[in-house]
Amino acid sequence: MNNYDGTSKTLVQELRKNKHSSSWDQFCNIYQPYIYTIVKNLGIKHHDIEDLVQTVFFKAWKNIDSIRYKPGKGAFRSWIRSIARNTTLTFINKNKRSVGECIDDLYSLGGVLLIYEDENENEDEEWREFISKKAWENIKTDFSELVLKIFIELLDGGSINKIANKYNIKENTVYQYRGRVKDRLYQEIRRLSSELS
Numbered sequence: 001m002n003n004y005d006g007t008s009k010t011l012v013q014e015l016r017k018n019k020h021s022s023s024w025d026q027f028c029n030i031y032q033p034y035i036y037t038i039v040k041n042l043g044i045k046h047h048d049i050e051d052l053v054q055t056v057f058f059k060a061w062k063n064i065d066s067i068r069y070k071p072g073k074g075a076f077r078s079w080i081r082s083i084a085r086n087t088t089l090t091f092i093n094k095n096k097r098s099v100g101e102c103i104d105d106l107y108s109l110g111g112v113l114l115i116y117e118d119e120n121e122n123e124d125e126e127w128r129e130f131i132s133k134k135a136w137e138n139i140k141t142d143f144s145e146l147v148l149k150i151f152i153e154l155l156d157g158g159s160i161n162k163i164a165n166k167y168n169i170k171e172n173t174v175y176q177y178r179g180r181v182k183d184r185l186y187q188e189i190r191r192l193s194s195e196l197s
Contacts, residue, residue, distance in 0.1 A: 012076060015064045028057055030196065031080055034130035038084040041126060044091070052091055056084045077127060077196070131196070135188035142184060150174060151181040 011030075014023040032053060039052045060083055140148060146167065153163055154174070164171040 012064065015061075024057075024061065027060075030134075032057075033133060034077075034126065035080065035084045037126050037130055038081060039088050042085065042088045042092070044088060048091070052084075052088055055091075056080075056087050059083050059087060081126070131189055131192050135185055135192055138192075139181070139184050139188050143181060147177045147181060150177050154178050 011023060011027060015027060035053050035056050036049060039049050039056075040046075044052060060080065063083070143151075150163055150167065154160075160171050160174050164174050
C-alpha cells in the first residue's frame, strides 16, 4: 500500500524548516493531482496545465511560511487551492484569449462556471475527487486483480448474478468482495481526508 507518512501539519513544518528537503518531492506527489484538477476545471488546455502546476508549486515553495495551519479547518488545502486558482486566473487574464472565450470553454466542458459560483461547493467537489482517486490508488494493491475487476464491474452497473456467473463464483462471494473493497476505500478516504486537509 502507498502510505502517506505524516499529516499536513508535519509536512508543512518540514517544508518550513528546509525548503530544499525531500519533503518538497512528497508535497508535489501528494498535491499534484489536486492542483491539476483545479487548473483543468478553470478551462485551461492540456498543454498549459503542466506549466501552471509547476508555477503553483514554485509559489507555494516561496510562500510556505505564510500558511497558518489549523487542524481540521482545511486551511492548508484552501491555501493551495487559492494559489492554484489565482495563478490560473492571472494566466487567463494575461493570455490573448478573452475572458468571454474562457467562460465559453468552461461551459462547453459541461461544468459550472467555477469563477463565479459558490467556491466552497466547487472546492469540496474537487477535493472529494482528489481524495477519492488517491484513496483508490492507495488501496488497489490490497486486493487481487479478480476482486478489483468485480468491484469495477459492479460500479459500472453490472448485476451480482451476471458477475457471479461470469467468474464462476457464488453471489454471496461477489457481495463480500464488494463489501471488503468498499469498506477499505472508505477507510482510506477518511484517513487521507484527516491527514491532508
